[in-house]
Structures are given as structure tokens and as C-alpha cells.
Amino acid sequence: MSNILAIVGRPNVGKSTLYNRLTESRKAIVDDESGVTRDRHYGIGEWTHKNFTVIDTGGYVANSEDVFEAAIREQVLIAIEEANVIVFMVDVTTGITDLDDDIAQILRRSKKPVYVAVNKVDNFQLQSDATVFYSLGLGEIYCISSMSGSGTGELLDEVIVNF
Ligand code: GDP
Ligand code: MG
Secondary structure, eight states, X not given: OOSEEEEEXXXXXXXXXXXXXXXXXXXXXXXXXSXXXXXXXXXXXXXXXXXXXXXXXXXXXXXXXXHHHHHHHHHHHHHHHHOSEEEEEEETTTOXXXXXXXXXXXXXXXXXXXXXXXXXXXXXXXXXXGGGGGGGSSSOEEEOOTTTOTTHHHHHHHXXXXX
16 A cells, blocks of 8 residues: 555544544545554545545553553554654644653654644634644644644645655
8 A cells, every 4th residue: 555644643632533524435445453453444535636545543442541652652653654644643722741742752763754733723823822842843833623624735735745
């Protein structure tokens, strides 16, 4: 497979909301399998007449905090292996958490292109709060609202360059 975009990030930042928006009603082309892939969803996205596979990571079964964090790290490592491009989603309403920092550290070591999507920027005022995410050390940030779709076009314009 080629042209694969993985959405990674800690729980509740809005990954699945973006995934649903990108894949709409298009059918998943890969069935979920046992083990760690049980927690991943595959769909087909389309932007400016280019098709690509979108992977939604998350939906973790474990509830112990340690296992939880380990599972998220595992998903990030798989995403780096499997995807051509990674969208690292963070949440403007919470700022940078320890887990965000951990994920950023893993992603900075990867050779794959990473796009930081600062989600829940639902209004103009929140854009100034988003600037703290530059300190993740992953370059440009993209302010989006997965809920309304604002900013997602600008993000996809950049992502699609890799496909
Ligand atoms: P995931 O755990 O990262 O997959 O996050 P979800 O997509 O399940 O979303 C977690 C929560 O954030 C849900 O209540 C969503 O409705 C909410 N959410 C997602 N995107 C946005 C957004 O752009 N703005 C706001 N205000 N809420 C959002
Ligand atoms: Mg989810």
C-alpha cells in the first residue's frame, strides 16, 4: 500500500472526528484484525482528486494508566512504520500534556513527515492559544476544527503533496 495517512494523538483530542470527516461514507478497505490492529480503523480519503488511506488510531481497551500510555506509544510506532505521512493531533483547549510531549519525542525521531494539527480551534480567539504547540519541535502547526471542518483543507493541501 502507498499514500497512507495516520492520525495519532492521545485520547479525546478529536482523531476519530477528523477521520470520519476525511473518510465520510467511504468503505474501509482493510478489515480490523486481532491484536493491536483491533484498535485501528482504515478508510479512504480524497482530496483534490487524489485518493489515500486514512488510519484512525485509538479506541484503547486497557484502562490502567501505564498500559494506556504504552498502547498509545505502540500505536505511534506502528503509524511511523505503516504510514507515509502522520498527522499528530493535539487539543488547543488543554494545551501540551506530558503524553503529548512523549508522542512528540517519538515523532521527532521518525523520518516520516509529521503535521501538527491543533484541533478544537473553533473560533478565531483560540488561534493565539495554539502557538504554544510550536514548542513541540515539529515545525509548522495547522489550526483546525474537526467538528466544523475549518482549517482541514489547508492541512490536506500540505499532506497531499506527499502523495
Ligand atoms: P479521539 O479520542 O481522539 O478519537 O477523539 P474524538 O474524535 O472521539 O473526539 C473527542 C471529543 O472531542 C468528542 O466529544 C468530540 O465531539 C470533540 N471534538 C472533536 N473535534 C472537535 C472540535 O473541532 N471542536 C470541539 N469543540 N470539539 C471537538
Ligand atoms: Mg477515537
